[in-house]
Amino acid sequence: MRKKLTSFLCAIALFLSTAGYLPQNTFRIQDGITASAENAEDFGYNVFEESVTILSYFGTNKSVDIPSQIEGKPVTRIERDAFNYNCENLISITIPDTVTSIGMAAFAGCKSLTSLEIPDSVTSIDIYAFSGCTSLKSIKISDSITSIGKNTFYNCRSLTNITIPDSVKSIGEYAFCNCASLTGITIPDGVTSIDQYTFSSCSNLTSITIPDSVTNISYYAFYNCESLKSITIPESVTSIGDGAFAGCTNLASITIPDSVTIISYLSFYGCTSLTSIMIPNSVKSIYSCAFSGCTSLTRITIPDSVNSIGEYAFCDCASLTGITIPDGVTSIGDRAFYNCTNLTSVTISYGVKYIGVYAFSECMRLTNITIPDGVERLEISIFDKCENLTSIEIPNSVTTICDDAFFQCTRLTDVYYIGTPAEWESINIQKNGNDSLFNAKIHFTGHKHVLTAVPANAATCEEGGNPTYWYCNICDKYFSDEKGFNETTKRRITLPPKGHTWSEPTYTWSDDNNTCTASCICVNDETHVETETVEAEIRIIEEATCSHMGKTSYIAKFNNSKFETQRKINSEIPKTHHTWGEWNVTTPATEEEEGVQTRICKECGETETRQIPKLEKQPDLYIYAETETVCSKDSDEATTITINRITDDAKTFENFKNVEIDGKVVSSENYTAKAGSLILTFKPEFLKTLSDGEHIVKVNFTDGDAELKLRVSETSEYVLGDVSGDGKITITDITKVAAHVKGKKLLTKEQQKRADVNRDNKLTITDITKIAAHVKGKKLLK
Ligand SMILES: [Zn+2]
Ligand SMILES: [Zn+2]
Ligand SMILES: [Zn+2]
Structure with missing residues (x-):
């Protein structure tokens, strides 16, 4: 079964509504009314109160002056159809300035009338007033007229000279329809609508000015204005009716304002000179046949605002080479691109769910196309006679491929099916006229991509990044769009690290x-x-x-x-310190006085001195048990002294050399020396040889010496308490006794005798007290 459909359906509609209508009148003159004024006999009229109405004309003249008065009363109205009959030969008519209104079809069909002047007294012209005045070349319309009724100048096909006065605020439908000689017209400001067919078939109209008071251009308003080359539709217009510019075969330029939301049915049908058109982004629908037969249209951008494309919308657009159907469009009507014989590039966005029958039929140059995911049916003859179609991508949303979908697609070799063989098998492919499809190779992508979006990640100095991409983990492929239409590569989605950009160090x-x-x-x-x-x-x-x-x-x-x-x-x-030489001792130190040492800078000769501290006193190695002793010449007692060595006391005797008294060595015959420290005992007879007074006894050892004072007195009498033997009792004596009592430094026997002031044969604190009392003068010793 094969159905052959054509694209002419939409044209048929045009002719149903274009025929103008000429009223057929059944009006009769009332009985009993007579014309009695000057040449009033040619007129049928009615006198009503103080004015006359012209009802008809009976004369045979080619030229007629309508009287201003009949029966002394002013003629104020030309009644309906007054000149409609029996006026075919009238070339000239003069309307007096008493007339204020012209009735319906009053001059209709005055085929020979060439010009007419409507006096300013006329304030109203009824519909059809001049329709069919096919010879009327010019007409002057009264400035008092506010509206031009429908069909007023219908079929005035000789009319070339007409000025619509500014007083006119409305123009009725068909008003200038078929005024084939009209070349230009200015619609006065204030007119709000251009009604249906108003200027249709004004085949010589080349220019028209539409004021911005107009909001509506009704259907077929400029239909068949074959000479119209360009038109600017003001922003005020919100609707353009069906077929408004259909058949404007010379229309090459038109501006559609963005107040318009619909490109109506047949709007630009057959505009064969239109090469491009800007559809504003306010348009939501492109209706059926809107651009069909625009055979020169090469470029058209369908804005994103459009959501439907009607049937035949672009059918027979033989120059159209490419079309992109935006995301917003959900359906493409039947035959929308039928017979677009130069269409080579078609991009259908994923919003489209329905594509009508014959939609791309006879698009001879189409070589490949992608059916978006979501489309369920490839309708009848959708690609009928697309003779150069070699490949097509079909999503697995397709469940039915209708008869003739690929009829005579003789070059179709490759079908890319976004699905599995099993899914392909489940498609209902209707048998008729689809041989091309059956002969093509089916490539299976195996699945529908399951895409994961990977957001863009800018590369940094050290780490790579990526643009936004989508990844299908089923096929391990990367895509640059969320629908998985555009496959990309791993390399393209890998942005290398940018690397550092170092500043100057x-x-x-x-x-x-x-x-x-x-x-x-x-x-x-x-x-x-x-x-x-x-x-x-x-x-x-x-x-x-x-x-x-x-x-x-x-x-x-x-x-x-x-x-x-x-x-x-x-x-x-910085300068360094001096380069000093060695310290040289210039004055050696002694135990008693500091010494001095000096050094000299080798570099600059500066000298520096410093003190050398006193030498430390060496402790005496040998000491007496006593520091001094006394003896008297009248005593026969020997005087014994004991000398200790501070260390290693056993060596005291061993190291003993001799004794000097007052610097003279004493003969060893004069004393005895015994070990046990060293106990020296001077013989009394020797002591008697010494002079009275103090003597220095120096005992020499091999490694040192010891000195002691020896007081020699003439008599052994002594002052009790004078321990030191100096003949008086002083604080020195107290000290010596105290030292003895405390065991610190023992007194000689002689001294002990002197210190025992209470004569109890022992030295105690009592003795010290008594001596002290004496010294202080408190209690003198006896
Ligand atoms: Zn995949
Ligand atoms: Zn960096
Ligand atoms: Zn120096």
Whole structure:
């Protein structure tokens, strides 16, 4: 079964409504009314109160002057159909300025009438007034007229000269329809609507000015204005009716304002000179046949606002080479692109769910097409006679492929099916006229992509990034769109790291110049920093001395190749201390006095001195048990002294050499020396040889000596309490007794005898007290 449909259906509608209508009149003159005025006999009239109405004309003249008065009363109205009959030969008519109104069809059918002047007294012209005045070339319309009724100048096909006065605010339907000689017209401001067929078939109309008071252009308003080349529709217009510009075969330029939401049925049907048109983004629908037969249309952009494309919308657009159906469109009507014989590029966005029958039929140059996911049926003859179609992509949303869908698609070789073989098998492919499809190779992509969006991630200095992409983990493919139409590659979605962009390095020396730190910052991200601190190589160029500053160079060599070796010279190394020689002792120190030592700077000769502290006194190695002793010449007692060695007392006797008294060595015959420390006992006869008074006894050892005072007195009498033997009792005596009592320093026997002031043969605190009382003068000793 094969159905053959054509694209002419839409044209048929045009002819149903274009025929103008001429009223057939059944009006009769009333009985009993007579014309009695001058040439009034040619007129049928009616006198009503104070005015006359012309009802008809009976004369045979080619020229007629309508009287201004009949029966002395002014003629004020030309009644309905007054000249409609029996006026075919009238060439000229003069209307007097008493007339204020012209009735319906009053001059209709005055085929020979060539010109007419309507006096300013006329304020109203009824419908059809001049329709069919086929010879009327010019007419002057009264400035008092506010509306031009419907069909007023219908079929005035000779009318070339007409000015619509500014007083006119409305123009009725068909008013100028078929005024084939009219070349230009200005619609006065204030008119709000251009009614149906108003200027249709004005086949010589080349220019028309539409004021911006117009909001509506009704259907077929400019239908068949074959000479109209361009038209500007003001922004005020919100609707353009069906077929408004259909058949404007010379229309090459038209501006549609963005107040319009619909491109109506047949709007531009057969506009064969139209090469391009801007559809504003306010348009939601392109109705049936809107651009069909626009054979020169090569470019058209369907805005995103459009959501439906009607049937035949672009049918027979033989010059159209490419079309993109935007996302918003959900359906493409039957035959929408039928017979677009130059259409090579078709992009149908994924919003489309329905594509009508014959939609792309006879698009001879179409080579490939992608049916968007969501379309369920490939309708009858959708690609009928697309002789160059070689490949098509079909989604697995398709459940039915109708008869003749691919009829005579003789070059179809490859079908890319977004689905599995099993899914393909389940499609209801109708058998008739689909041989091409059955002969083509079916490529299966195996599945419908399950896409995961991966948001864009900008590459940083160190890490790569990616643009937004979608990934199907079933086929492991990458796509640049969310529908998975455009496959991309791993390489394309991999943005390499940008790498750092380093600033010029900066170098900072430590205060002592021993280290240098280099650093540079990435201009992309100031937290990216490279830094290195190195110890400087220090080279002394000139040593500093006590008389001049030194010069040192510091060299910092970095391991990081971004950094350059840095050099610094410090020529202000401070003067050094003097270069002193050894200290020389100029005055040696003794145990009693500090010494002095001196040193000299080798560089500048400056001298410096310092004290040498006193020598420390060596403790006596040998000491007496007593510090002094006494003896008297009248005593026969020997005087014994005991000498101890501070250390190693056993050596005291061993190291003993001799004794000197007052610097003269004493013969060993004069004393005895016994071990046990050293106990020296001077013989009494020797002591008697000594002079009275104090003597220095010096005992010499091999490694030291000891000195002691020896007081020699003439008599052994003594003052009780005078322990020291100096002949008086003083605080010294108290001290000596106290030292003895405390066991610190024992007194000699002689001294003990003197100290025992209470004569109890022992020395106690009582003795000290008594001596003290004497010294203080409190209680003198006896
Ligand atoms: Zn996939
Ligand atoms: Zn960086
Ligand atoms: Zn110096």
